[in-house]
Amino acid sequence: MNVLPYVIAVWLFLAGLYGVATSRNLIHLIVCLSVAQSSTYILLIAIGYRQGAGPPIFTYVPPGTPAVDPVVQALALTDVVVSAAMTALLLAVAVRIYKQTGTLDPQKIRPLRS
């Protein structure tokens, strides 16, 4: 039984989550979120892996050569794009928060008032 790559994905996810929960700087928090998200890449790619199989690209090898699962690889690509877009948007929010409150510490930011 070999599930080490999945456990590594769990470990990365938890490390990122712990960082998000205890962060004292919004930029640090966003990086932690990226760490948590990168665990999903490992999980996706690890699930589709096959012992001894090549990449699902048949430019130079004949079709029918053993290859890993292309669906999870496509999903991982989607995942990367989502991560990049989210990070950019969150950094913009962090810049905005800093300009309005003068701090990046989530503890010191007062709750939103209506």
Place this chain on the structure above:
Amino acid sequence: MTIRSRQIMALGSTAALGLLLVWGVIRLPDFGAYPGPYSDVLNAAAVAERHVTNIPSAVNFDYRAFDTLGEEFMLFVAVAGLAVLFREQRGRSNRKNPSVVQVSEAVRWMGSGLIGFTVLFGMMIVLHGSLTPGGGFQGGLILAMTVLLIYLIRGDEAFERLSRRAFVEALEAAGAGAYVLIGLAMLTTGGMFLENLLPIGRLRELDSGGTIFLINLATGVEVSAAFVLLFAEFLEESRKPSSER
């Protein structure tokens, strides 16, 4: 709540969640023993059916093309949201001082030499997305890097000229819109939305893949414009209005 109590609580709850997750993953199939039938079906069928050799591209731009449409628009909306967030605060009349950056000779020479290579490499990655590793998302990002490289060696002014807002925005919208239009064009010819009805071309040649090639191209344009816009917004935000200096 003090930071110490927060840390203790976070440690306890992540540990509990960790146990739950590990309990969940130990029953998964062994690493390297993926049993699912989809990869076999796709790896066997896609090459003959679509004449593409990069199967993840075929999945993204054909078999799951509708999902990728959502993915592309998510990027589009994220960049639009970022622009709105920055511009609302910045206002229109704010005059900005272009920052004067000292660029070392090494950066200038290396950068100038790399520009041609980066443009070519990005275009190659976009155009050959259906044949070799790569595609619109990856290549588009490399193309956007070219503009950032020019910023690095020539500074604000050159970047401003290259990333004229109206032009980049139009390019981004055109890329995102072209994706939808390709899908609608397939509807008018009697197919389903985003169904691949174009001739699939010759195997291992640039014209293979039917709509996969076109969607790939549209995605490349959209992604490169989106990221140039992203850089432009962040750069503008990093400059101080002249009144605050």
